Amino acid sequence: MEEKSTLFKDFALEWLKIYSHSRDVKPGTVRVRNHEIDKLMPYFAYLKLTDITLKKYQDTLNDLKEKYANNTLDGIHRTGRMIFRKAVEMEIVIKDPTEFAVIKKEKKAIEELEKAEVPRYLEKNELALFLETAAFKGLDMDYLVFLILSYTGMRVGELVSLKWNDIDFPENTVRIIKTYYNPTNNTVKYQLVPPKTKGSVRRIVIDDIVIEALKRHKETQEKVKRRIGNTYYNKDFIFANSCKYPGYPILIKTVENRMKRLLKIAKLNQELTPHSLRHTHTSLLAEAKVGLEEIMDRLGHTEDRTTRNIYLHVTKELKKEASQKFGQLMRSLQ
Structure with a gap:
């Protein structure tokens, strides 16, 4: 793949193929990663990898935060990080735009912290x-x-x-x-x-x-x-x-x-x-x-x-x- 012209949509699918053949990766995990890529596609699909900056990536995380729970967002970010790390490793991009991106966590109210999540079970x-x-x-x-x-x-x-x-x-x-x-x-x-x-x-x-x-x-x-x-x-x-x-x-x-x-x-x-x-x-x-x-x-x-x-x-x-x-x-x- 050429550094200057590789689109996110093409490389993300290429990465998924490589990832799915990795050792110890289960089909269910591949399916999850595919869903997470789908969440990033509306923002990056037709952008060249080299045009995705830290600001663009951070803005995407901020926007996704309005739509998804923290656990889902953590997964999307994890997948994004793996994709761009692979792109750096393959010398398709020089800089990883995800490296310093953060998911802003809101401070929980004291009442919420005091009430630890205990799932339902049978006595x-x-x-x-x-x-x-x-x-x-x-x-x-x-x-x-x-x-x-x-x-x-x-x-x-x-x-x-x-x-x-x-x-x-x-x-x-x-x-x-x-x-x-x-x-x-x-x-x-x-x-x-x-x-x-x-x-x-x-x-x-x-x-x-x-x-x-x-x-x-x-x-x-x-x-x-x-x-x-x-x-x-x-x-x-x-x-x-x-x-x-x-x-x-x-x-x-x-x-x-x-x-x-x-x-x-x-x-x-x-x-x-x-x-x-x-x-x-x-x-x-x-x-x-x-x-x-x-x-x-x-x-x-x-x-x-x-x-x-x-x-x-x-x-x-x-x-x-x-x-x-x-x-x-x-x-x-x-």
């Missing part, structure tokens, strides 16, 4: 009711699906990609080394990709109740395989369809729809999602006085503000309770 008794509803009124595999999500805190994509060789029955562990990717929700066009981060690769110790439920499910699945025969897509998936497309892993959308149905039957908060069970797992581990580092390790997090907020919220309540108990003890001595 102990609500989780018991939800699992009971799944056991007695759930559809095929519902109880096992939601039992595992609740008892492990794994992501739903990690769950639907599980294979039988990921379960170590003698050791009571489940291995997480992959996740499920299927943006079109076409059952047969799924992909198995590496987990969200390197820290997401992990082995989780699971409760006997989960192991027993898995054993029962394995027996049922073997009967289905024998009944269906050669048309069964036998790739060892635990959560496999048994009717249409038998053997193929179930869709994430199916898990979401099934959860909504059960929440409605149980008269629980229907805004909760399968990911809320991950937050529920965090809150119950915190209540059981498991340390934050151990919880992060179990969830496959290296750092996560949401998990930290839930942990601090639960432990703060426990500390209050401890203080009240101490006060009661001292009063009883008077």
Whole structure:
């Protein structure tokens, strides 16, 4: 590409092609980067890379700030920075216009800072009711699906990609080394990709109740395989369809729809999602006085503000309770 004449739209797409073939870049991440490029196109598409200055780039960020949330804007800026760094590296431009650009963060009001974002999750008794509803009124595999999500805190994509060789029955562990990717929700066009981060690769110790439920499910699945025969897509998936497309892993959308149905039957908060069970797992581990580092390790997090907020919220309540108990003890001595 010539330095003087390369248009942003051409180089951005060229960069995306290079980026998508990079090691460890998942299809979902490429899709996100493509969306972020789309947000920059109205401003830069037909400009030469050499004509995009720091002022033009900063004005673009300022304008985008009026339209998008901070997280979205951070992503757009990150993509912009990668594109121009590559252009410098390839000597298409001499100067990187994004280098000193900033996203102006507004100072949060004290009230907002005091009110840490704690996502919704199920309390102990609500989780018991939800699992009971799944056991007695759930559809095929519902109880096992939601039992595992609740008892492990794994992501739903990690769950639907599980294979039988990921379960170590003698050791009571489940291995997480992959996740499920299927943006079109076409059952047969799924992909198995590496987990969200390197820290997401992990082995989780699971409760006997989960192991027993898995054993029962394995027996049922073997009967289905024998009944269906050669048309069964036998790739060892635990959560496999048994009717249409038998053997193929179930869709994430199916898990979401099934959860909504059960929440409605149980008269629980229907805004909760399968990911809320991950937050529920965090809150119950915190209540059981498991340390934050151990919880992060179990969830496959290296750092996560949401998990930290839930942990601090639960432990703060426990500390209050401890203080009240101490006060009661001292009063009883008077």
